[in-house]
Amino acid sequence: xxxxxxxxxxxxxxxxxxxxxxxxxxxxxxxxxxxxxxxxxxxxxxxxxxxxxxxxxxxxxxxxxxxxxxxxxxxxxxxxxxxxxxxxxxxxxxxxxxxxxxxxxxxxxxxxxxxxxxxxxxxxxxxxxxxxxxxxxxxxxxxxxxxxxxxxxxxxxxxxxxxxxxxxxxxxxxxxxxxxxxxxxxxxxxxxxxxxxxxxxxxxxxxxxxxxxxxxxxxxxxxxxxxxxxxxxxxxxxxxxxxxxxxxxxxxxxxxxxxxxxxxxxxxxxxxxxxxxxxxxxxxxxxxxxxxxxxxxxxxxxxxxxxxxxxxxxxxxxxxxxxxxxxxx
Amino acid sequence: xxxxxxxxxxxxxxxxxxxxxxxxxxxxxxxxxxxxxxxxxxxxxxxxxxxxxxxxxxxxxxxxxxxxxxxxxxxxxxxxxxxxxxxxxxxxxxxxxxxxxxxxxxxxxxxxxxxxxxxxxxxxxxxxxxxxxxxxxxxxxxxxxxxxxxxxxxxxxxxxxxxxxxxxxxxxxxxxxxxxxxxxxxxxxxxxxxxxxxxxxxxxxxxxxxxxxxxxxxxxxxxxxxxxxxxxxxxxxxxxxxxxxxxxxxxxxxxxxxxxxxxxxxxxxxxxxxxxxxxxxxxxxxxxxxxxxxxxxxxxxxxxxxxxxxxxxxxxxxxxxxxxxxxxxxxxxxxxxxxxxxxxxxxxxxxxxxxxxxxxxxxxxxxxxxxxxxxxxxxxxxxxx
Numbered sequence: 107x108x109x110x111x112x113x114x115x116x117x118x119x120x121x122x123x124x125x126x127x128x129x130x131x132x133x134x135x136x137x138x139x140x141x142x143x144x145x146x147x148x149x150x151x152x153x154x155x156x157x158x159x160x161x162x163x164x165x166x167x168x169x170x171x172x173x174x175x176x177x178x179x180x181x182x183x184x185x186x187x188x189x190x191x192x193x194x195x196x197x198x199x200x201x202x203x204x205x206x207x208x209x210x211x212x213x214x215x216x217x218x219x220x221x222x223x224x225x226x227x228x229x230x231x232x233x234x235x236x237x238x239x240x241x242x243x244x245x246x247x248x249x250x251x252x253x254x255x256x257x258x259x260x261x262x263x264x265x266x267x268x269x270x271x272x273x274x275x276x277x278x279x280x281x282x283x284x285x286x287x288x289x290x291x292x293x294x295x296x297x298x299x300x301x302x303x304x305x306x307x308x309x310x311x312x313x314x315x316x317x318x319x320x321x322x323x324x325x326x327x328x329x330x331x332x333x334x335x336x337x338x339x340x341x342x343x344x345x346x347x348x349x350x351x352x353x354x355x356x357x358x359x360x361x362x363x364x365x366x367x368x369x370x371x372x373x374x375x376x377x378x379x380x381x382x383x384x385x386x387x388x389x390x391x392x393x394x395x396x397x398x399x400x401x402x403x404x405x406x407x408x409x410x411x412x413x414x415x416x417x418x419x420x421x422x423x424x425x426x427x428x429x430x431x432x433x434x435x
Numbered sequence: 436x437x438x439x440x441x442x443x444x445x446x447x448x449x450x451x452x453x454x455x456x457x458x459x460x461x462x463x464x465x466x467x468x469x470x471x472x473x474x475x476x477x478x479x480x481x482x483x484x485x486x487x488x489x490x491x492x493x494x495x496x497x498x499x500x501x502x503x504x505x506x507x508x509x510x511x512x513x514x515x516x517x518x519x520x521x522x523x524x525x526x527x528x529x530x531x532x533x534x535x536x537x538x539x540x541x542x543x544x545x546x547x548x549x550x551x552x553x554x555x556x557x558x559x560x561x562x563x564x565x566x567x568x569x570x571x572x573x574x575x576x577x578x579x580x581x582x583x584x585x586x587x588x589x590x591x592x593x594x595x596x597x598x599x600x601x602x603x604x605x606x607x608x609x610x611x612x613x614x615x616x617x618x619x620x621x622x623x624x625x626x627x628x629x630x631x632x633x634x635x636x637x638x639x640x641x642x643x644x645x646x647x648x649x650x651x652x653x654x655x656x657x658x659x660x661x662x663x664x665x666x667x668x669x670x671x672x673x674x675x676x677x678x679x680x681x682x683x684x685x686x687x688x689x690x691x692x693x694x695x696x697x698x699x700x701x702x703x704x705x706x707x708x709x710x711x712x713x714x715x716x717x718x719x720x721x722x723x724x725x726x727x728x729x730x731x732x733x734x735x736x737x738x739x740x741x742x743x744x745x746x747x748x749x750x751x752x753x754x755x756x757x758x759x760x761x762x763x764x765x766x767x768x769x770x771x772x773x774x775x776x777x778x779x780x781x782x783x784x785x786x787x788x789x790x791x792x793x794x795x796x797x798x799x800x801x802x803x804x805x806x807x808x809x810x811x812x813x814x815x816x817x818x819x820x
Binding site: 368370 | 503529530531532533534536537558611634637639644667668669670671672674676677678682685686689690
């Protein structure tokens with residue numbers, strides 16, 4: 107048996123005189139059981155949370171008079187309730203996607219700098235500072251975003267929407283600074299540390315032999331990175347981006363403080379310069395007023411969509427990865 | 436290490452990462468969905484032993500929950516009361532009116548704070564007033580008006596002091612019909628004031644709030660048909676929504692030519708200009724503790740006996756009465772709590788309704804109850820048994 111052989115080989119290779127103690131299988135079974143149990147517990151927890159959300163959401167969804175997926179109304183408090191999530195879904199996806207678009211290139215750059223360019227005595231402190239960004243509470247990011255950053259970005263916003271307003275994404279939006287644009291920039295800063303940390307780890311693991319081979323063939327540093335480090339780190343980068351996206355989709359307080367909600371009767375505006383609400387910010391903003399089961403159910407149903415959205419995003423990322431791995435295998 | 440092993444590592448990491456991301460989101464949602472944790476069921480910890488600070492002081496713990504609109508007022512009252520009676524612990528959990536009533540009806544708290552009186556018509560199959568009656572061992576629950584929170588119409592227009600608005604013009608500004616500051620309707624109410632031609636930026640509360648509900652009630656009642664939407668906790672007018680009172684106040688402060696409706700204390704703390712309201716009484720009314728109190732005095736009683744629910748008269752032409760106010764009630768059992776708790780409730784509310792306590796509220800942005808209402812409140816508290 108392979109396992110026995112491996113074990114025997116290991117035992118043969120151990121330094122003379124090292125005592126492994128009793129060699130029974132009890133510890134194996136115990137550890138295996140614990141690991142399996144933890145795995146099952148996580149899955150059970152996810153299923154339980156999903157089931158809980160569904161349980162509370164279904165009665166409200168039944169009573170809903172508007173199309174849940176396509177309506178822009180949000181009036182869960184009236185009789186009969188009318189609510190739909192299309193605005194929330196759009197804002198959530200737009201702000202997270204925009205943040206990801208800004209954060210990933212920067213994070214990859216920082217990670218490459220730290221692993222391949224910076225001298226060791228610089229890399230250490232820079233790593234520390236980037237990690238420190240992750241320790242800033244999101245409420246601080248929110249307040250900083252709306253009070254400090256938003257006024258500074260306002261000229262850029264008005265320049266973009268003034269000159270390129272023909273593109274739907276850059277159409278002029280609300281009157282004040284609480285735009286998806288500002289929220290996206292803040293969110294990008296918030297997810298930067300996690301994406302950087304992850305990509306840095308992957309880049310640091312790029313096999314030395316590959317790198318040396320590339321350099322030996324006469325590749326410049328950039329060519330070496332392009333030919334060995336980046337392909338090696340591709341799946342890691344996608345994972346890092348997904349991790350960042352997960353954080354972005356669920357970010358609550360900062361978004362809630364920054365984003366302005368457009369007036370309820372305004373037409374749909376897909377722009378970065380419009381306001382809006384994300385699933386998480388809407389739920390948090392109204393949590394104090396969950397005074398009837400229907401209303402609570404409506405918000406829970408919105409939460410359920412976010413739950414599903416996270417799963418879908420992750421599933422797509424895994425599919426992309428599998429696809430690219432197969433191509434490279 | 437061989438490359439294969441590394442690949443596996445990456446895969447594991449990815450799986451872990453995905454699981455963590457999904458779980459994180461899920462847990463966040465779950466915690467948002469569950470009911471707020473109450474202060475805990477009554478433990479019957481109270482006892483009526485005389486204390487060192489005088490025979491009038493009971494001792495024990497009182498738990499209350501509800502409206503966040505009266506949070507600062509009740510906290511001030513609790514601090515003052517506990518200076519007198521250090522043996523009493525009072526917890527007020529500002530989770531919102533709806534949650535407070537729910538917890539009160541479930542017997543989780545001793546009284547509730549709410550920015551509207553108990554509803555007598557069914558909602559989701561439950562009649563609040565009936566549920567409260569069941570909770571109080573088949574005795575009616577009383578709505579006792581306690582805190583008057585004026586709503587300020589705050590604006591930020593350079594060079595314009597003492598802007599005057601009336602309900603109709605305010606309604607048209609807040610529903611988007613009047614779009615610029617120099618519109619003839621506004622100019623007519625403000626003769627001699629130089630108004631800019633800039634667009635009006637309206638801010639509203641993006642969260643559901645009693646302030647929005649009361650403000651739209653006022654607009655609907657007093658604007659002579661200019662405000663067409665039903666009053667609701669969710670904003671139905673125009674503008675851009677900011678989170679909570681702090682958000683709209685900050686929005687107006689940071690944005691030129693803007694306007695909003697906000698609790699008085701926030702308008703004052705942020706040094707925002709407050710519009711005077713022309714109620715048709717002749718002189719535009721400035722928002723003061725006294726002028727808001729006059730509107731409470733002008734309100735009609737809507738309940739029977741000691742159930743002091745008020746029907747605010749938003750169209751009041753009473754000279755010097757500022758009509759845009761929000762009244763929060765303490766919802767109590769007229770009878771049926773255990774004697775120790777009853778004593779605690781009576782003792783605390785008596786202190787809260789005292790004229791010293793009420794007048795101290797003005798410093799933190801509330802209006803004191805006018806004397807004629809205050810005496811009725813006092814009598815109602817005495818009648819709790």
